[in-house]
Amino acid sequence: MGRRPRHHRHPAPRHPPGKLPVITFRHHLTSLVAVFLALAVGIALGGGLLHEQVASGDADPEAAGAPQADPRGAYADGFAAAVAPTLLSGRLAERSVALVTLPGADENVVTALSEQVAAAGGSVTARFSLTDTWTTPEQKSLVDTLGSQLMTQQPEGSVAAEATTYDRVGELLGDAVATTEESATELNGKSRAVLDSLAGGELLTAPEEVAKRAPLVLLVLGEPPAAEGGDAILGGLVTGLARAARGVVVAGTTADGGDGQLGRLRGDPVAAQVATVDGIDTAAGRTATVLAVARSHDADGGAFGASGADGAAPLG
Incomplete structure (x- = not known):
């Protein structure tokens, strides 16, 4: 009978005495x-x-x-x-983030998120805090009037002509604080004028010194809307920001997921253009949020967090 062919095995790598293989x-x-x-x-x-x-x-x-x-x-x-510092290290190296908050956003959470951005190697260009005037449906007429006036002062085509009231003002804000470029750009006079007008109309508060427009925007949700129409306001804001920024992440608490305001936003068509994360009331959720911000520079969409359809956190 013929011999069965032998399978030659490569010998296991040998390591010098006293040395173990290095775990990368x-x-x-x-x-x-x-x-x-x-x-x-x-x-x-x-x-x-x-x-x-x-x-x-x-x-x-x-x-x-x-x-x-x-x-x-x-x-x-x-x-x-x-483990957050290890997970985040270098993820936002040389990246800039504009931080936008809605009324009722937890100050401790906002501070922690800013620190996490820094831990990832990024920087927050500025914080822009929207007021109740922006988010209250009864103030829609004021918001519409101011947005329409500001639109006439912008270069033709810079704001979508078909934009609704809150899409329009969201895009105006986005053009003022964000950019679609890969890196931060200088804040020009028109951007400063928009911020001053929005602040003058008591729609937001912003620092007097803002030097850069950031490619990435982190929108932190606040108290759930108490009145009918709140979801449309949030959807319009996010739509406007998504048109103006390279990447947008919308983050809320665990309660905001599921049937909450973030969960409902995930059913809006704009969810395909932005990343969403619920769970910022936990350390895990805040870390996942910053990972999502890093991912948003090169990828759109994604639902992460405690009830995210795409998992607890992005690994890309």
Whole structure:
């Protein structure tokens, strides 16, 4: 009988005595990301299960009326905060971000997000805080009048002619604070005039010294709209910003996802042009938000966070 051919195996690599193979930084980072994502999803699912138990009356009756800390959730959030610098390092190197906030945005969260942008190597050009005048449906006439006046002062074609009231004012804001270029550009006189007019109309507050327009915009949601028409206002704002910026991320709390204001925005056609993240009330969600900001420089869309259809966080 003929012999079965032998399969030659390559010998295992030999390492000098006392030396172990080096684990690459990329391998180490990938492992951290995997654990981080598992924890991020665990926070969301754990919170949901706990909420269901309380709502159904299955919670410990002795604990009723006293808030109970979830040690697993606290550990997961602490872990996410601890690994965030490694996960974010260099993700926004030499990138600029314009920070736009809606009324009621948590100041501690906004500060933490700004710090995370810096931890990723980026910089916040300025913070632009929209007021209740912008977001209150009863003020639509004022917003429309101011937007129409400002539109006549812009170069022809710079603002979409068919833009609705809130699309228009959102695009005017976007043109003033953002750019579609890869890098930040100088703030020109027309941009400064738009910001001054919006501030004069009490639609927003902005720093007096703004030097750059950023390619990336981070929009932080605030209190859910109390009146009918709030979703249209948010959708118009986001549509306008998306036309003017290279990348836009809309971020809200865990409650804003699902059936909340961010969840409803995800059903709007503009969601294909911007990234959304829910969960900024957690360390994991804030880290996911900054990862989404980095991704938005080269990619549109994406729903991330506790209830994001595309996962807890982008890895691209």
